[in-house]
Amino acid sequence: MNARGTPGLRRALALLVGDPSADRAVPPTGFTARLTVFTAGAMAFLAVFAIAFSLATGRLADRWSSELARTATLRISAPADQADAQVGRALTVLEQTPGVATARALDDDEERALLEPWFGPDLPLDTLPIPQLIEITETAEGYDATGLRARLQAEVPGAVLDDHTRWRVPLVAAAERLRTLGWVALLLIGAATAAMITLAAQSALSANAQVIRVMRLVGARDTYIAGAFVRRFTLRSGLGAAIGTALGLVAVAALPDGSDASGFLTGLGFRGAGWLVPLLIPPLAAVTAFFATRAAALRTLRSQA
């Protein structure tokens, strides 16, 4: 904390802690109070989903793009007597191709492992016309798939390049866009919360013009009067947001659980430490309410001088 920040922080804390007996000076406003709790709660509920959405789309984008970076396969179907020669030629071609980081022929054990889910163990691999597989990893820049295909066609007639993950490129872009939209939605939720709390505080302040006048006449300072309103709205917003967050988390937890493979919708929940992120909502709502109410109160007090 730097030297200039400290008095500001102390003032803010004084406004929050202040003298709770000041709160009694402001008459209870049942309706505004309930509205504030409800607004903060509803917004927190929405924020939980916006966070879940952003985290899920982020996870999706990360997973898809890391798969993209990793894999392409070259499949070589050749008569048994030519197989080894074609694999050797294909590996040479791949080694010479810019953008290919590694190229490695899978051995029999690995191929057997790939097929095991379908054919069971002890598959007599050498008696079956199973294509030989070469696993390719790309460099960050990637390779020119069209050029590579043309060269392979000329030199390794039995080779088929399968860069099946490439079709996901636009999807990754879309997932990233959605994640950004999720964060924008969160920002909008925060701004809308601030705006609504400002309106509620403003209405409480103008309803209490007489209270403010009496407090002023007996020597109350602006921070003392503002503190009574600020504390009230901060606590209400924090409380409402805590309720909304809890309900939001319950709703997310109650979403039908799917495995990773079942795609985007069932992946909407939180994972691991992700469950902790929404816990930031109530304190953030309280901080938002604190500054919104403080600004509204000090503005009103200035104009009523």
Place this chain on the structure above:
Amino acid sequence: MIELSDVAYSYGGAQLFTNLTLALTPGSFQFLTGPSGAGKTTLLKLCYGDLRATAGRVSLFGQDAATMSRDDVAMARRRIGVVHQDCQFLDHLPVAENIALPLQVSQRAAEADGNLDELMAWVGLSGQAQQRPPELSGGERQRAALARAVITSPDVIIADEPTGNVDWEMSQRLLTLLVELNRMGKTVLIATHDMNLIRAAKSQVSAHVLRLKDGRLQAGVAL
């Protein structure tokens, strides 16, 4: 303590008064009289910084009221106990808490112990401590307002018609309170129409009487 020099004030229309000069010297006891509508309440409001003079200089405890911040005004108000003509309270709080409010807002709540009960007994409100201000009679409200004005033992007490709605006996009790505070060195300024009150005060302290009429302040009115 509080000085008005060559002060003028208007609510937007005609000047209520111009070139008015008034000094609340420490320990003085002054009455302000004059016909209804002459501007007595207005003059008092200038004295406690509720209104700002349209011309001239108002000085509150050595500070120029025109340049004081809101916090400065708040600090000055803590040294001035005010009884307003229309007795404003926090209507949702009990009378006792209203009377203690000036201590509360200046973080001196602890001083309320003892003092508060004694003061409420003196102004005859012991039985009304837990009632809300709107439930009080006009005279009870005035007594509560006077109690609130003096609870902090302020340097200056400014009272606007503090005895307008109370009987003679109670007005004597309230006067005694103000006279005692004056003897303790407090400065007192009272706006009133009540000539009997002025006469009673003059028999106890050396009180000055000022008369505001037609925008001019005259001193030493014969009773």
